[in-house]
Amino acid sequence: MTYVALTPLDLALAAALLVVNGVISWAFRLGLERSLAISAVRMVVQLALIGLVLKFIFAQSSPLWTLLLALVMVGAAGFEVVSRQHRRIKGWRAFGFSSATLLFIGMVITGLGVGVIIGPDPWYAPRYILPILGMVLGNTMTAMSLVLDTFSETANRERAAIEARLALGANRLEALSGVLHVSLRTGMMPILNSMATTGIVALPGMMTGQILAGVAPVEAAKYQVLIMFLIASATALGSFFGGIGAVMLLTDARHRLRLDRINAPK
Template identity: 55%
Template sequence: MTSPDYLSLDTLDLALAATLLLLNAGLSLALDLGVARRLLWAALRMVVQLGLLSLVLEQLFALTDPLWTGLAALVMILFAGREVTARQSRRLSGWWAYGLGTGTMAVVAGLITLFALSTQIGADPWYAPRYALPLLGMILGNTMTGVSLGLDTLATRADRERAAIEARLALGAPRLKALNHVLREALRAGLMQVVNAMSAIGLVSIPGMMTGQILAGAPPLEAVRYQILVMFLIAGATGLGTLGATTLGALRLTDKRHRLRLDRLRPGAP
């Protein structure tokens, strides 16, 4: 009987790795860090979520139906929007708190994923869930982080620098120009995680996608090419997503009469 061309893990392998998590929980208890319960709960959620995901993906891969692929992508985007909202210490009030980040990510991550599937990846059909969903997940996850950091920085700094912004508005500056320095900081915050990730790849870390392909038997050069492609897609989506979200956020924090509207913010703790 021939062995599979990929490394297979059983329950015992995962249990051995889980002992490291239990070690961290023990350290938290010993040092009174207060994160042991959250750590174990997060690990349990991860296991359950990934287990359910594997069952869903098996069905989706067997169906290869554009409707089901689109529905799965929509669910991913909606959950990503929830995470963006939860990660902000100050956020917009009303439906804007959820709709702004979700809408921006849906447009940017969706278009860039379609671009990659129809050009570089060349999936046939283009909506094949085996290619579309993992690619969307990588792009969406990183765009989510950039958008949440950008919006959080925008709201926090606008509140902190209220006097300076209102002084610029009083002197006749258009609203986006009055918020220009805050927008720059928000964009920088959103892009920094991608910059750091690209700077460390190859010297400090071997990223997950490349590692998975190598463990599955792909030649290292081919794995590198795919990782470079993915990082370029992630960088583009994060930059465009953060730019779109923060610009729309800045417009929401002002009005057409060029007044600062911090009353449209509320505390972001869920």
Template identity: 60%
Template sequence: MTYLPLDLFDLSLAALLLIANGVISIWFRLGLERTLAISSLRMVVQLALVALALKVIFGLDNPLWTALFALFMTAAAAYEVFSRQERRVAGSLTLALGAGAPFLAGLIATMFAAVVVIGPDPWYAPRYVLPIFGMMLGNALAGTSLVLNAMTTGAETERAAIEARIALGATRFEALDTVLRRALTTGLMPILTAMATTGIVALPGMMTGQILAGVEPVEAAKYQVMILFLVAGSTGLAVVAAGLGSVLLLTDERHRLRLDRLTPK
């Protein structure tokens, strides 16, 4: 079985379904038509550029270019984390945490997959490393963003209780324990839900893509299971790092709650 290539006409036919979203926006006066058009165009341009870049990098098969592209992906992820925060700790440390947690978690999971699980030759083969790193980074990004938001929101909501615990001698980690545990649960819930519903409610994207490309369903399922395990692990690492880092950013060395560091609403 081989995959069926798509031409521009096929993509244009698929794009016709976007008209339904436009009609819904107009009918309910949502005002999303412009956003829908811009988002669709941006998605097409981004995917086209990424596809061309990956084609070149796959041909070069050079670890330096692979690493540079991974860093570019991380920079884009850092911007997304930074822009999604309703309120964040002012300064560059928030940006460093938002980028560092997903990057390190994604790097660890990708290296583990490439060196231990899959074992391509060479181990840094961009055809394997970059797609896996992208999936790890994207999911870790989502978890990190949720945790950072939950930490700032929880610290504001429970300010009185947190300061009371500190006044009674609790350390900053003890005082923010409830907020931290709730934030970690929030950050992990999407991947836990995805793992629980995969295969029953919906076929995941990677498995669907491999099947459409001609891979046997059993082999596609094996790869999907591996990816979900890796995603769960990398997301867990990123979520914990983001949560613990948030505790440090929201307090000082004297274990005082420092909500004055948050950007204004």
């Protein structure tokens, strides 16, 4: 069994389904028609370009090309973490922190999944490393975005209570423990919901893609289990580091709350 190739007409028919989104936006006066069109075009262009790039990298099988694309992916993910915030942290520190965290988690989790568990030959095979790294980064990015956004919003809302705890002698971790708790729960909730419903409510993208490509369903399920465990651990690490980083970014060495480091809401 082989996969069924899609023609440009097939993709055009699928794109026509976006009319439903446009109609809902127009009917409820959401004003999302332009954003929807731009996002759709951006997605198609990005996927077309990455398809060509991956075709080239897969043909080279060079660790240097694989590393270069991995760094580009990490940088783009770090930028998205910062840009998604309703209240952005000023300066370059948030981007630097996000990118460094994503790089560390991506290397550790992808290295474990590919180099230790799957063990392809060669170990740096881009057709294994890059797709798994992409899934790890995508989910970690989402978790960190949720944690940072929830943290800044909650800290701003509970500013008086936090400063009162600091004034009474609590250190920054103690004063912000409640905010950190809420933020970590928010960051980890999507993967918990995903694991609880995977296989019953939804067939995940990787498993669906392998099945459509002709892989036996049982083998596809094995890979999906592996990916879900990798993503879950990456999400937990991203949430943890994101929460601790938010504490450090929004306080100083004298344990003062520094909400002046946050820009006004977008």
